[in-house]
Amino acid sequence: RGTGPLRTFALTATQTTIDLGGPTIKTWAYGDTLPGKEVRLTAGDTLNLTLANHLPAPTTLHSHGVRMRCDMDGVPGLTQHSIKPGADFTYRFHITHPGTYWLHSHFGMQLDRGLYAPLIVEDPKEPLSYDKEWTIILDDWLDGINTSTPDNVLAQLQNGKHTPMNMDMGENTTPHNHPGTHTPTPHQPTGPSRILHAPPSPLLHSPGGHVNYPHYLINGRLPHAPTTYHARPGDRIRLRIINAGADTAFRLALGDHEMTITHTDGYPVHHTKTDALLIGMAERYDVLITAKDGVFPLTALAEGKNAQALAILRTNTSKNLPNPTTHPKELNRRTIPARRLTPHESVALPHHHPDREIRIRLNGSMKKFDWSFDHHPYTLTQRHPIHQGERIRLTLINATSMWHPLHLHGHTFALTGINSTGARKDTALVLPHHKLVIDFDADNPGLWMLHCHNQYHSETGMMTILGYRK
Ligand SMILES: [Cu+2]
Known part of the structure; x- marks a missing residue:
């Protein structure tokens, strides 16, 4: 199915310590950063990515949204055996389509830890022009906070009846045929309660989710220690926005700015202006903005959860900093749903x-x-x-x-x-x-x-x- 220049990358799924900008937590991630280091290549290349598993559990890697051959899709028990602790696996496939994608674990509840990274496929004939390009990854976070893990929170929601689904147990299974014969140990509903009690979201016609996360992050940072992006007034900036959350839709806006939607899930749409975006888990939107003069909050509201994540756009030396809880008025203006977009x-x-x-x-x-x-x-x-x-x-x-x-x-x-x-x-x-x-x-x-x-x-x-x- 095609070849193209071979581009080699290595990721290690490992137990590590991450600084969220204050609290330092023990979690599982790709290397020692959150999100994992960006994988960037050009449409036409062949990805050659070796994942080493240094976790105390099996894992697999899924390249979300990328068109590829099925045996590289990273679904445990279905398209491959899960990668055992200490083992590695090389994902190798030709990438034909440019876009904003992401890598994440497809095993059990691992996605709700730190096992994710951006996958950016550049267009060799990029039709958009812009001065800067930033990848914005949104996430909901509980792993390692006061003994919480995604597994014990799932057990809370299930009231102790948890039976793992999205995994195989290695040697006892054959891809395409036999479900696991292993009887998993149920996780216990331990740790502080993380069950969400909140009124429904008018945008989602239902509760924002089930989990009341202690933290919401943009690019691995808490709102009181946000990432600051620097530009000059008038710069045209492409934002590639990815929701890596497990149970949270984010409503995102950049204070005092309009956004022009150019892509969703890696595919171009007719350019459409909006004030805010509602981004479900695993969805991506690319937008263009033209930076104004000042310091502006990029706020990602955890929809229906009364909390938010923050990053900062700075184009001058003003001492003013947006408050971590600032609520740009754009969040309550136009929100264009995907069904209103038309494809290029x-x-x-x-x-x-x-x-x-x-x-x-x-x-x-x-x-x-x-x-x-x-x-x-x-x-x-x-x-x-x-x-x-x-x-x-x-x-x-x-x-x-x-x-x-x-x-x-x-x-x-x-x-x-x-x-x-x-x-x-x-x-x-x-x-x-x-x-x-x-x-x-x-x-x-x-x-x-x-x-x-x-x-x-x-x-x-x-x-x-x-x-x-x-
Ligand atoms: Cu669902």
């Missing part, structure tokens, strides 16, 4: 009647914490059959009282529009009791996950598999 002609999915429709219902409740598709919690053997060459319509009916960010591996679908196909994305929000209808061309054979990107939902069973049939 170069990536618009051609109009075509679907050859196959797959209807899937989302089930589960906050009380039972039993999230699933069609009332069947994930198993490795589940398949929704599709055939190469088909135009597939996926109709995802949300029968729950909760919102979900749904992610399809290996393909970038089109949101369905009224008169034309909508923006291309790999992750899209569905509100409670609404449906999400997405179209894609089955042109990348393999076994591909469809799952909720709320890590607390996917881990309890809201995942399934689309399988190409010969």
